[in-house]
Amino acid sequence: MFSFKLGLKNLTRQKRRNVITIMVIAFAFFGYLFMDSVMGGMEEMSFSNIKNYDTGNIQVAYPEYWEDREKLPLENLIYLNQDIVDSIKNMDGILGVSPELRFKANLNNGIDETVVLGLGISPEQYNEVFATQNYIIEGSMFSPGESKAVIGVKLAELMDLKINDYITLLVRTKEDTFNTIDVEITGLLNTPNPMINNGVVFVPLDIAQQALNVDNGFSLLALKTASGDEDKIGKVLMDSFKDKDLELQAYSWRESAESIIALSTAKKGGIGTILSVVLLIGMIGIINNVILSALERTGEIGMMKALGMREWEIVFVFMVEATGIGILGGLAGCLIGFAGVGLMAKYGFGFNVMGIDISEYGIPILDKIYGTWNYPAFSFLFILSVTVALLSSIVPAYWAAHKDPVKAIYHR
Amino acid sequence: MSLLELKGVKKIYQQGKIEVPALRGVDLIVEQGEFSTIFGPSGSGETTLLNMIGCLDTPTEGEIRLNGNKVSDLSRKALAMTRRFNIGFVFQSYNLIPVLTAYENVEFAIRLIDHTSELKIKERVLQILEEVGLKGLENRRPNELSGGESQRVAIARALVKEPKLVLADEPTANLDSKNATDVVKIMVKMNKELGTTFIFSTHDPMVMEYAHRYINLKDGMISADERRG
Ligand SMILES: Nc1ncnc2c1ncn2[C@@H]1O[C@H](COP(=O)(O)OP(=O)(O)OP(=O)(O)O)[C@@H](O)[C@H]1O
Ligand SMILES: [Mg+2]
Numbered sequence: 001m002f003s004f005k006l007g008l009k010n011l012t013r014q015k016r017r018n019v020i021t022i023m024v025i026a027f028a029f030f031g032y033l034f035m036d037s038v039m040g041g042m043e044e045m046s047f048s049n050i051k052n053y054d055t056g057n058i059q060v061a062y063p064e065y066w067e068d069r070e071k072l073p074l075e076n077l078i079y080l081n082q083d084i085v086d087s088i089k090n091m092d093g094i095l096g097v098s099p100e101l102r103f104k105a106n107l108n109n110g111i112d113e114t115v116v117l118g119l120g121i122s123p124e125q126y127n128e129v130f131a132t133q134n135y136i137i138e139g140s141m142f143s144p145g146e147s148k149a150v151i152g153v154k155l156a157e158l159m160d161l162k163i164n165d166y167i168t169l170l171v172r173t174k175e176d177t178f179n180t181i182d183v184e185i186t187g188l189l190n191t192p193n194p195m196i197n198n199g200v201v202f203v204p205l206d207i208a209q210q211a212l213n214v215d216n217g218f219s220l221l222a223l224k225t226a227s228g229d230e231d232k233i234g235k236v237l238m239d240s241f242k243d244k245d246l247e248l249q250a251y252s253w254r255e256s257a258e259s260i261i262a263l264s265t266a267k268k269g270g271i272g273t274i275l276s277v278v279l280l281i282g283m284i285g286i287i288n289n290v291i292l293s294a295l296e297r298t299g300e301i302g303m304m305k306a307l308g309m310r311e312w313e314i315v316f317v318f319m320v321e322a323t324g325i326g327i328l329g330g331l332a333g334c335l336i337g338f339a340g341v342g343l344m345a346k347y348g349f350g351f352n353v354m355g356i357d358i359s360e361y362g363i364p365i366l367d368k369i370y371g372t373w374n375y376p377a378f379s380f381l382f383i384l385s386v387t388v389a390l391l392s393s394i395v396p397a398y399w400a401a402h403k404d405p406v407k408a409i410y411h412r
Numbered sequence: 413m414s415l416l417e418l419k420g421v422k423k424i425y426q427q428g429k430i431e432v433p434a435l436r437g438v439d440l441i442v443e444q445g446e447f448s449t450i451f452g453p454s455g456s457g458e459t460t461l462l463n464m465i466g467c468l469d470t471p472t473e474g475e476i477r478l479n480g481n482k483v484s485d486l487s488r489k490a491l492a493m494t495r496r497f498n499i500g501f502v503f504q505s506y507n508l509i510p511v512l513t514a515y516e517n518v519e520f521a522i523r524l525i526d527h528t529s530e531l532k533i534k535e536r537v538l539q540i541l542e543e544v545g546l547k548g549l550e551n552r553r554p555n556e557l558s559g560g561e562s563q564r565v566a567i568a569r570a571l572v573k574e575p576k577l578v579l580a581d582e583p584t585a586n587l588d589s590k591n592a593t594d595v596v597k598i599m600v601k602m603n604k605e606l607g608t609t610f611i612f613s614t615h616d617p618m619v620m621e622y623a624h625r626y627i628n629l630k631d632g633m634i635s636a637d638e639r640r641g
Contacts, residue, residue, distance in 0.1 A: 002523040009511040303507035307494020405468045
């Protein structure tokens with residue numbers, strides 16, 4: 001089609017202006033893709049930090065406990081015989097089951113005191129669900145029955161504690177009487193999840209149960225599944241609880257990570273804003289381009305009208321050109337976006353380099369985050385930009401094509 | 413039936429509150445195959461008259477008939493269609509598209525009306541370019557052509573669709589005398605060979621020489637109209 005060919009050839013005119021418009025679109029694109037990647041990386045990392053070091057993929061607890069879980073109550077604990085725990089563990093898709101007794105404690109080093117989260121765990125089972133033990137940077141994990149504890153490095157620093165130091169955990173038993181757990185520090189943790197490093201004391205489950213006077217009760221079961229299977233397996237679990245007349249409920253990690261989910265929602269909002277700005281930039285660039293071209297080609301447009309071209313035929317020529325600019329800008333943007341995201345994904349980006357500790361903002365990420373690849377974002381943006389270029393060229397092109405032929409020919 | 417009939421054609425331009433009468437009652441009949449020039453002092457309305465005849469604009473008053481069809485009250489769209497199929501234009505500034513070759517500039521015009529085979533179109537375009545003396549320059553861009561050559565491309569573009577009527581507003585004004593006479597001679601040749609009706613305006617007496625009919629315009633009215641040769 002001749003008009004199509006003409007539109008493409010027109011792309012080679014006003015090269016510098018076209019290149020600038022293409023570059024503007026490309027950089028806007030790049031900015032979007034880069035931010036999307038960083039935010040995606042932040043989200044993914046927050047999620048995996050929560051799953052791998054805090055909640056597991058699924059948590060099983062009584063709904064009454066779940067509701068009050070922030071208060072770390074010793075009511076509504078789970079008392080199960082080992083058979084049931086084993087049967088859960090043997091279910092398809094469940095890779096690990098770890099009982100956890102969560103309690104509030106005051107950590108005393110003999111001089112100072114601070115409030116911490118106490119976690120009674122059985123190391124072997126805990127290991128099947130969480131990656132935490134890989135991050136013991138000094139010392140080792142305790143065995144069941146030992147009066148020992150593992151704490152995060154940050155907490156150790158704060159309380160001026162070292163390996164083999166003794167600490168006292170001041171707790172309240174189920175009957176609300178005071179009790180203490182005296183333990184020796186056997187390991188120091190430095191996990192990627194800063195929340196764990198800052199305020200958690202791990203002790204053997206049986207030691208905690210004894211001190212809190214809860215028999216063999218525990219707060220919840222943390223389960224590991226393949227990621228993405230949480231909902232499916234959660235459902236199967238619920239069915240099996242019903243069969244066994246248990247009131248237990250399965251909660252996916254998402255339900256215990258509301259603040260992070262909120263972050264993810266904020267991310268969507270933020271990315272939406274960036275997207276609108278990017279599209280606006282593209283639109284202005286294209287409209288500006290079409291208007292300037294039309295002004296420069298007034299005589300030519302007049303000639304086209306004299307030849308009897310219909311208005312939409314002239315509009316079409318401009319639209320082809322504008323769309324071409326959209327496509328080139330989009331491609332260039334995807335290309336540099338590809339490079340930028342590639343670098344981010346490979347080398348990551350350290351917030352600490354900028355002197356920002358984002359864990360202070362409730363984002364459980366330590367130092368570096370890595371970009372994620374969001375391929376749909378590339379194609380989505382590309383298609384969107386072509387559409388926007390196409391649409392935003394219509395009005396100025398129509399304005400150009402609608403000119404009175406005599407005025408156009410004689411530049412009046 | 414005459415090719416072109418004008419009856420009492422007036423054109424008044426509105427410039428703010430002032431009315432500028434560019435044509436003040438023009439009666440004119442042009443027959444098929446005539447080769448006419450419109451001339452007169454600057455500002456006497458030649459361009460305006462050509463624009464009315466060429467369906468680029470409509471008169472304020474009066475009637476224009478092309479092939480017996482009244483065109484003076486058509487819509488913009490209908491006017492465009494009339495131009496597309498019946499009228500060729502040549503302008504003082506050649507108005508070629510700079511990114512297209514001589515060949516493509518001519519091809520552009522015929523593509524608008526002819527959807528026959530590629531081969532026929534190619535044949536036709538090459539033929540008309542040869543007739544205006546541009547054989548061998550088909551692939552040059554406008555910036556690689558002289559003014560005379562450019563205007564010949566424009567003539568080929570106007571003629572390629574074989575219109576009944578070709579209107580040329582000062583087609584030689586930008587050319588030196590050698591190129592100017594060349595261009596007029598080509599118009600004469602086309603008029604003879606194809607029987608195309610030409611109406612052109614000019615201020616150049618040498619170019620005027622070639623016409624068969626002289627239409628003298630003064631203050632928006634025809635003051636003299638004579639045939640020669
Ligand atoms: N759009 C317009 N608005 C106002 N006045 C106009 C307009 N177009 C033409 N005129 C006036 O109408 C008159 C005739 O104009 P026209 O362009 O037809 O003259 P012309 O004979 O072609 O002149 P030239 O020989 O210099 O080309 C002039 O006085 C001109 O100023
Ligand atoms: Mg004029």
